[in-house]
Amino acid sequence: MIGYSPEIQVAIARTRDQIAALHSELTHYELVIWTGGNISGRVPGADLFVIKPSGVSYDELSPENQILCDLDGNVIPRTPGSDRSPSSDTAAHAYVYRNMPEVGGVVHTHSTYATAWAARGEEIPCVITAMADEFGGPIPIGPFAIIGDDTIGHGIVETLTGHRSRAVLMQNHGVFTIGKDAKDAVKAAVMCEDVAKTVHIARQLGEPIPIPQDAIDALFNRYQNVYGQPKVDSVTSASTSSSSSITTTAGVTQ
Ligand SMILES: O=C(CO)[C@@H](O)[C@H](O)COP(=O)(O)O
Numbered sequence: 001m002i003g004y005s006p007e008i009q010v011a012i013a014r015t016r017d018q019i020a021a022l023h024s025e026l027t028h029y030e031l032v033i034w035t036g037g038n039i040s041g042r043v044p045g046a047d048l049f050v051i052k053p054s055g056v057s058y059d060e061l062s063p064e065n066q067i068l069c070d071l072d073g074n075v076i077p078r079t080p081g082s083d084r085s086p087s088s089d090t091a092a093h094a095y096v097y098r099n100m101p102e103v104g105g106v107v108h109t110h111s112t113y114a115t116a117w118a119a120r121g122e123e124i125p126c127v128i129t130a131m132a133d134e135f136g137g138p139i140p141i142g143p144f145a146i147i148g149d150d151t152i153g154h155g156i157v158e159t160l161t162g163h164r165s166r167a168v169l170m171q172n173h174g175v176f177t178i179g180k181d182a183k184d185a186v187k188a189a190v191m192c193e194d195v196a197k198t199v200h201i202a203r204q205l206g207e208p209i210p211i212p213q214d215a216i217d218a219l220f221n222r223y224q225n226v227y228g229q230p231k232v233d234s235v236t237s238a239s240t241s242s243s244s245s246i247t248t249t250a251g252v253t254q
Contacts, residue, residue, distance in 0.1 A: 004046070007045065008043070008045060008046050008048075011043050011044050011045055011046065012043050012046070012048065012050070012068060013063070015041045015042075015043045015044075015049075015050045015066075015182075016050050016063035016064070016066045016068075016080075017063045018041055018181075018182055018183070019039055019040065019041045019050045019051070019052065019063075019066050019182055020061050020062050020063045020065075020066055022039050022041075022182050022183060022186050023039055023052060023058050023061050024058065025186050025190070026039070026058070026107075026109060026186070026189070027058050029190045029193070030111075031109040031111040031175075031189055031190065031193055032058070032109055032110070032111070033110070034057075035054075035055050035056060035057060035058070036109070036110045037107070037108055037109040037110060037174075038051060038052045038087040038088075038089055038093075038107070038108050039051070039052060039105070039106070039107050039108075039182055039185070039186065040052075040087070040090075040093040040097075040105065040106050040107075040182065041104065041105045041181065041182035042097055042103070042104045042105065042181075043068075044104075047070060047071045048068060048069065048070060048071070048076070049068075049069055049071065049093065049094070049097055050066045050067065050068055050069070051066065051067055051069060051086050051087050051090055051093055052066060052067070052086075052087050053065055053066070053067055053081060053084040053085065053086060053087070054084070054085045054086060054087050054088050055085075056084070063080075064080045064081060065080070065081045065084065066080075066081050067081040067082060067084065067086040067087075067090075068080075068081065068082070069086060069090060069094065070094075071094055071097050071098050072094055072098075073086070073090045073091045073093070073094035073095075073150075088147050088148065089108050089147065089152065091148070091149050091150040091152075091153060092106075092108075092147075092150055092151075092152035092153035092156065092176070093106045093153070094150065094153065095150035095152075095153025095154060095156075095157065096153050096156055096157060096178060099153075099157045099161075100157060100160070100161065100178065102180070103178045103179070103180075103185075104179060104180050104181040104182065104184070104185075105178065105179045105180070105181045105182030105183065105184060105185035105186070106156075106176065106177070106178055106179075106182075106185055107175075107176070107177045107178075107179075107182070107185040107186055107188070107189045108174065108175065108176050108177075109174055109175045109189050109193070110173075110174040110175070111174070111175055111189065111192070111193035111196070112193070112197075113193055113196035113197040113200050114139075114167075114169055114174070114175045114192050114193050114196035115169075115173075115174045115175065116196070116200065117139075117141075117169050117196055117200070118141065118169035118170060118171055118172060118173060118174055118175070119171075119172055121141050121144075121171045121172070122141065123138045123139060123140050123141045123169065124138055124139040124169070124192075124195060124196055124199055125138050125199065125208065125210060126138045126210070126211055126216055127199055127202065127208035127209060127210055127211060128195060128198055128199065128202075128208075128211075129211065129219050130191065130194070130195055130198075131195045131199075132211055132215065132216040132219035132220055132223075133219050133220065133222075133223035133224075133227070134166075134187075134188070134191045134195070134223065135164060135165040135166065135167060135188075135191075135192075135195075135220075136164030136165065136216065136217075136220035136224075137164055137165065137216055137220075138165070139165050139167050139168070139169060139192060139195070139196075140159050140160075140163060140165055140168055140169070141159075141168070141169050141170075141171055142155040142156060142158070142159040142168040142169065142170040142171065142176070143155045143158070143159075143170070143171060144170070144171040144172050144173070145170060145173070147173075152170060152173075152176070155168070155170055156168055156170070156176050156178070160178060164220060166178050166179055166184070166185065166188035167188050167189065167191075167192040175189055175192055175193070177189045177192060
């Protein structure tokens with residue numbers, strides 16, 4: 001690709017592969033209907049991100065038809081997929097990447113239970129330990145904003161900057177999540193819908209019991225820093241990974 005170093009070209013190809021593949025997680029977990037929802041991922045080492053094409057069926061998505069954009073949301077011309085329009089929410093994703101440098105991935109869904117909370121403009125209270133683990137407290141409401149420019153992005157950044165939650169319920173619209181990478185943002189979207197459903201059901205039968213803040217803090221710290229397997233650093237993992245090069249589906253050898 002003209003103008004990018006071989007390292008950035010590999011990073012772009014890997015991001016295309018990842019974003020195309022992750023969209024199947026949204027259908028797998030039933031977070032989207034038809035072509036609703038979208039995922040983007042920042043290209044490591046470049047002021048670029050990859051996002052899905054607008055209105056394209058999930059089963060037609062591929063690495064080659066993902067769209068490469070700069071951080072102003074402009075499609076990079078003469079790149080694979082650039083003949084199509086990017087997601088309706090491209091400006092919002094771009095605004096998040098410009099204003100939250102720690103964010104590597106953004107997801108948007110209209111998942112049913114979480115969007116029902118958004119329709120009421122009501123944050124999801126932290127009444128189950130899974131919320132404390134994943135979101136460190138309630139899942140907040142963001143302002144009502146019309147699609148098409150970066151107004152939604154402003155609402156996401158205003159709401160989530162300095163907030164433990166990686167999910168925000170944009171009033172009357174749906175879920176936006178952020179993550180250190182696109183997979184992390186997808187996880188936040190999956191867990192957001194799960195807790196939205198659980199707390200909705202709980203409230204139908206009574207008043208859920210709030211979890212004390214000190215317990216929320218302890219649960220969040222454990223889950224974010226202890227849960228799962230020990231983190232293997234990149235050097236260790238590189239020394240144990242196979243030396244053979246692999247070719248991405250976008251045709252780039254790593
Ligand atoms: O919320 C909306 C439309 O109201 C959009 O976010 C769609 O849900 C997905 O649009 P594309 O990413 O396919 O353009």
